[in-house]
Amino acid sequence: MKHIAESTVRRLSLYLRFLEQSRREGKDTISSGDLAGLGGTTSAQVRKDLSFFGSFGTRGLGYSVSALSRRIREILGLEREWRVVIIGAGKIGAALAQYRGFADRGYRIVGIYDVAPARIGVSLDGITVRDQKELEGDAARLKPEIALLAVPPTAAQTLVERAAKAGIRGILNFAPAQIHAPAGVEVRHVDMALELEILSYALTNARKK
Amino acid sequence: MKHIAESTVRRLSLYLRFLEQSRREGKDTISSGDLAGLGGTTSAQVRKDLSFFGSFGTRGLGYSVSALSRRIREILGLEREWRVVIIGAGKIGAALAQYRGFADRGYRIVGIYDVAPARIGVSLDGITVRDQKELEGDAARLKPEIALLAVPPTAAQTLVERAAKAGIRGILNFAPAQIHAPAGVEVRHVDMALELEILSYALTNARKK
Secondary structure: OOOOOHHHHHHHHHHHHHHHHHHHOOOOEEOHHHHHHHHOOOHHHHHHHHHOOOOOEEOOOEEEHHHHHHHHHHHHOOOOOEEEEEEOOOHHHHHHHOOHHHHHOOEEEEEEEEOOOOOOOOEEOOEEEEEHHHHHHHHHHHOOOEEEEOOOHHHHHHHHHHHHHOOOOEEEEOOOOOOOOOOOOEEEEOOHHHHHHHHHHHHHHHHHO | OOOOOHHHHHHHHHHHHHHHHHHHOOOOEEOHHHHHHHHOOOHHHHHHHHHOOOOOEEOOOEEEHHHHHHHHHHHHOOOOOEEEEEEOOOHHHHHHHOOHHHHHOOEEEEEEEEOOOOOOOOEEOOEEEEEHHHHHHHHHHHOOOEEEEOOOHHHHHHHHHHHHHOOOOEEEEOOOOOOOOOOOOEEEEOOHHHHHHHHHHHHHHHHHO
């Protein structure tokens, strides 16, 4: 498959949400105009995005909801289960452990780790928090592929390197820290503090207008 | 002040983290090279970013950590307190309520709202969850400026509109939903599910190489 730009992957992910919503509403087809309206883009963009992957539309009828959903899930790698560990069982890590949205998408939490004695042994939605020093030993057995990293910023880089050595290839980092990704490891960031600062910058400047 | 591109605002926010770290380490000055290395960019880019806002550097000595921190905080709107409400006290909303990173940056939580009777009245880090129908009445008194929206996707748009009518000008949305921002309201998204899908797309394609 040819390389798809990140902006396209983002839109595919949004289209999939609308397709799944349409399926829940009992619709068999959806037009490029509907997908565009929901995704905040144009019909032409929708057709261009989807034309990469084959033909799903019938002129005048629109796209088949089930065929297109299946194809997008395939493209995004959602037609399989991903084994996920959570590193850090503080406020954010615990919320992630209990977030149902992940399981719905095939992300299965296989382990949760922390260093604090008070957290080790606690059960979060049926999974017991384990001592972080067990990460590598457990990984050899559980073969996690993705790590959600919710540790203090000062611990983030070390844990990314440990996760990489343990065979984890994808990391979603929640720590407000700059991370140097080891070779062959994809690191993405969810940076709430950064988003809030962009927001307060926008509000500050809106006031000055 | 002239308009600054979002990519620049992001870098300023990262520079600020490094400056604050340098201050904690007792450093008085920092070079553009150090800032660049930490921020994953070049010295030239750092100098260009900072030249917008005046002169902080001395050739051979670098930037003054305290003067530059203060100026970036001013630009980002962090030299003041922001009044924040959290809408939705589920797993994510509760984690946000208890996240210390916000208070450290001057974001003060003044209210938390939910619709579920089991959550209303519960105290989260000293703030009692209130009935969501009190949002507008409370806002008239508390004058919140920013809302963190952590509600189910189907409720998100309605709540954005209610928040906007209540005078809230900035919304950080955690719901996996497409939001149409009312006029004069800045909406930013923290979309964990989307980031995970971009990650699984990248891992799926890395395998195929």
